[in-house]
Amino acid sequence: MHDEEPLTFGRILLQFTRRGLPLVIAVCGVALIAVGGDTYSSLASPRSLETACGVALLIVALMVWMINWLFRLGASSNADRAEEERAREYFDRTGRWPEDDRD
Numbered sequence: 001m002h003d004e005e006p007l008t009f010g011r012i013l014l015q016f017t018r019r020g021l022p023l024v025i026a027v028c029g030v031a032l033i034a035v036g037g038d039t040y041s042s043l044a045s046p047r048s049l050e051t052a053c054g055v056a057l058l059i060v061a062l063m064v065w066m067i068n069w070l071f072r073l074g075a076s077s078n079a080d081r082a083e084e085e086r087a088r089e090y091f092d093r094t095g096r097w098p099e100d101d102r103d
Contacts, residue, residue: 018068018072021064025060025064028054029054029056029058029060030058036049036050036052087099
Protein backbone atom coordinates (compact mmCIF):
# COMPACT_ATOMS: atom_id res chain seq x y z
CA MET A 1 0.00 0.00 0.00
CA HIS A 2 2.15 2.80 -1.26
CA ASP A 3 -0.66 5.30 -1.54
CA GLU A 4 -2.53 6.29 1.59
CA GLU A 5 -6.13 5.18 1.18
CA PRO A 6 -8.76 5.82 3.84
CA LEU A 7 -9.06 3.16 6.50
CA THR A 8 -12.36 1.37 5.98
CA PHE A 9 -13.86 -1.82 7.36
CA GLY A 10 -13.12 -3.55 4.05
CA ARG A 11 -9.44 -2.61 4.17
CA ILE A 12 -9.16 -3.77 7.79
CA LEU A 13 -10.82 -7.07 6.86
CA LEU A 14 -8.50 -7.45 3.87
CA GLN A 15 -5.40 -6.88 5.99
CA PHE A 16 -6.66 -9.35 8.60
CA THR A 17 -7.29 -11.94 5.88
CA ARG A 18 -3.83 -11.43 4.41
CA ARG A 19 -1.81 -11.39 7.60
CA GLY A 20 -3.93 -12.00 10.68
CA LEU A 21 -5.80 -15.13 9.66
CA PRO A 22 -2.70 -17.17 8.77
CA LEU A 23 -1.03 -15.93 11.95
CA VAL A 24 -3.99 -16.91 14.16
CA ILE A 25 -4.18 -20.36 12.54
CA ALA A 26 -0.42 -20.86 12.97
CA VAL A 27 -0.53 -19.81 16.64
CA CYS A 28 -3.33 -22.32 17.26
CA GLY A 29 -1.25 -24.99 15.53
CA VAL A 30 1.81 -24.22 17.63
CA ALA A 31 -0.34 -24.31 20.78
CA LEU A 32 -1.69 -27.74 19.85
CA ILE A 33 1.82 -29.02 19.17
CA ALA A 34 2.96 -27.70 22.56
CA VAL A 35 0.00 -29.33 24.32
CA GLY A 36 0.59 -32.59 22.48
CA GLY A 37 4.23 -32.63 23.43
CA ASP A 38 6.55 -35.21 21.96
CA THR A 39 4.38 -38.29 22.33
CA TYR A 40 5.00 -39.86 18.95
CA SER A 41 5.71 -43.29 20.48
CA SER A 42 2.06 -44.15 21.07
CA LEU A 43 0.05 -43.46 17.93
CA ALA A 44 -3.22 -44.20 19.72
CA SER A 45 -2.52 -41.57 22.37
CA PRO A 46 -4.84 -38.52 22.42
CA ARG A 47 -1.71 -36.37 22.75
CA SER A 48 -0.39 -37.58 19.42
CA LEU A 49 -3.71 -36.57 17.86
CA GLU A 50 -3.28 -33.05 19.24
CA THR A 51 0.22 -32.86 17.81
CA ALA A 52 -0.97 -34.08 14.41
CA CYS A 53 -3.79 -31.52 14.40
CA GLY A 54 -1.28 -28.80 15.30
CA VAL A 55 0.93 -29.75 12.35
CA ALA A 56 -2.15 -29.80 10.11
CA LEU A 57 -3.07 -26.29 11.28
CA LEU A 58 0.44 -25.05 10.48
CA ILE A 59 0.07 -26.46 6.98
CA VAL A 60 -3.35 -24.80 6.62
CA ALA A 61 -1.87 -21.47 7.77
CA LEU A 62 0.82 -21.78 5.11
CA MET A 63 -1.80 -22.59 2.47
CA VAL A 64 -3.95 -19.57 3.42
CA TRP A 65 -0.90 -17.30 3.24
CA MET A 66 0.15 -18.73 -0.14
CA ILE A 67 -3.35 -18.37 -1.63
CA ASN A 68 -3.38 -14.72 -0.57
CA TRP A 69 0.10 -14.23 -2.02
CA LEU A 70 -0.88 -15.83 -5.34
CA PHE A 71 -4.00 -13.69 -5.55
CA ARG A 72 -1.96 -10.53 -4.97
CA LEU A 73 0.57 -11.67 -7.58
CA GLY A 74 -2.22 -12.16 -10.11
CA ALA A 75 -3.74 -8.78 -9.32
CA SER A 76 -0.42 -6.99 -9.78
CA SER A 77 0.06 -8.84 -13.07
CA ASN A 78 -3.29 -7.50 -14.27
CA ALA A 79 -2.20 -3.96 -13.38
CA ASP A 80 1.01 -4.43 -15.37
CA ARG A 81 -0.98 -5.63 -18.39
CA ALA A 82 -3.30 -2.63 -18.18
CA GLU A 83 -0.33 -0.25 -18.04
CA GLU A 84 1.23 -1.93 -21.07
CA GLU A 85 -2.08 -1.63 -22.95
CA ARG A 86 -2.22 2.10 -22.19
CA ALA A 87 1.35 2.47 -23.48
CA ARG A 88 0.44 0.65 -26.71
CA GLU A 89 -2.60 2.88 -27.23
CA TYR A 90 -0.40 5.94 -26.71
CA PHE A 91 2.05 4.56 -29.26
CA ASP A 92 -0.76 3.99 -31.77
CA ARG A 93 -1.88 7.63 -31.36
CA THR A 94 1.52 9.36 -31.35
CA GLY A 95 4.02 6.95 -32.89
CA ARG A 96 6.23 7.18 -29.78
CA TRP A 97 6.40 5.22 -26.56
CA PRO A 98 5.48 7.10 -23.36
CA GLU A 99 8.99 6.53 -22.00
CA ASP A 100 10.45 8.40 -24.99
CA ASP A 101 8.46 11.54 -24.13
CA ARG A 102 9.91 11.67 -20.62
CA ASP A 103 13.44 12.38 -21.87
